[in-house]
Amino acid sequence: MACLVSLSISLFICLVCSQGHALSLNYYEKTCPNAESIVTEVVKDAAKKDNTVPAALLRMHFHDCFIRGCDASVLLNSKGKNSAEKDGPPNKSLHAFYVIDNAKKAVEALCPGVVSCADILASAARDAVVLSGGPYWDVPKGRKDGRISKASETTQMPAPLFNISQLQQSFSQRGLSMEDLVALSGGHTIGFSHCSSFQNRIHNFNATHDIDPTLHPSFAASLKSICPNKSGTKNGGTSMDPSSTTFDNTYYKLILQGKSLFSSDQALLTSPKTKDLVSKFATSKETFYEAFSSSMIKMSSITGGQEIRKDCRVVN
Template sequence: MASILALLPLFFSAFSQGNALSLNYYTKTCPDVEYVVAQVVREATMKDKTVPAALLRMHFHDCFIRGCDGSVLLYSKGGNKAEKDGPPNVSLHAFYVIESAKKAVEAKCPGIVSCADILALAARDAVVQTGGPTWDVPKGRKDGRTSKASETRQLPAPTFNISQLQQSFSQRGLSMEDLVALSGGHTLGFSHCSSFQNRIHNFNSTHDIDPTLHPSLAASLKSICPIKNMAKNAGTNMDPSSTTFDNTYYKLILQKKSLFSSDQALLTIPKTKDLVLKYASSKEAFNTAFVNSMIKMSSITGGQEGRKVCKVVN
């Protein structure tokens, strides 16, 4: 607890609504920015169906460290190990999509649009490309100049229980409603064994397998992720429709077939359980909640500049 309390000043100084965001921020200076970014995301998705999940996760991981400031895009340099090389982020990919979008935007309106805004737009476009809802993205974020791998330990872990999740989200001004809605992003993508290994091997002193995990799924996961001789990139899709943005994630939680401890933890208190039930029964309710929470999360700001190239500071 002491270490968590010691981090609180960092959280409150790093996360703010300080940069005023606006839906019309680039109307006069770069009116085509949204079209340009969407086109790049669309073309990348046509070539690689894993791109949308990667972009959505990248944006989430960016916003949860120092606010949505594009710091996750910076490369390690010299003695500084950047966020993208921190343990929770080594599996992030599709950085090239943001670089391509930045290059295309710079060709239209040089020196205007931040990398943080491009990432926020790309995350929205990723959801749209997979059949999810669209929304108007507030713009005007600045890019951060600091990126430290050591700070990625602040990201909510897949092993978190409900109280740890609540603390992580509340430190960023996000509610329990936001927690459940944003967790729905797990409907997209792929997970490596390391993220759910705790549930299928040596779970605790009395159970080898997490008793809240459905036996058939546990058997399947154990065959994919044996303790020994595990393939380097072994893992499984987040859900059977892992390239489609839908509410299957919540249905799987109710069936005890979600991958992460943090997913199943949403059933452990009445408030979050009620929301899981609501979103499992109504895709529309989930879409509405997800949009509201994405706008709220992506409005956490914290940068200082507009980068010319997303992977290096000016």
């Protein structure tokens, strides 16, 4: 724990120097000291009732940060002729928005107009990982909420079909390294995937192979039984790994076994640097946890908002 805390502080200082944005570990110390504990309790309560909540919150935060920075723009509802991020193709399967709504209401009741939706989402994502058995890290706070949300911009999200070059470009455009790419991909250790995200690997893969030859044969057969054809599998799918509600390093072990779901997962073995990191994280859960914590702080410190929303679903 002490290692992660010191890591958090040093990385935070580095980010403030490079971005010039005043994120701070004690940002609400005087204005709303109980904000984080309130969010934690709301997330705990929701996760007890629905074990898919932690994975949903982690994914929601990731999808928020990759478009316009971590400004809670993914929480905004579509309005009039504007289709918001949450209605973009990569985000239509996002859920558990109500958890952030509930946390915001609880915080507003105590400290009205003080805590941003973006900070609530960043804290909730950390709580989601901890509740799933993963590492704890101190979340730098002080983000503002954005006023713009466009479904058309969600095409900028890294896709399950991406190769290593596309992944590297997507992450580097956001100031994230190859290590961040491999570490953050470890979030795939929890959650569920629909057939549409991996059917390219089990149907008409290329001119030579119907099935991606890098897939383990028995795993490919099980995926085909779940998603037997390219049509009619809209709601079908499978868990990201066998321990899909536990945050661990199983994801990396599965990649090495040819049992990862996405092309983008398998792509991590196509570069010497990322392959080495996959092997390191597969061997040591502690090493993965340290890297994941560091990369989450780095990603969640990409800022870009302008206000503190009263309601996370609408601008002020």
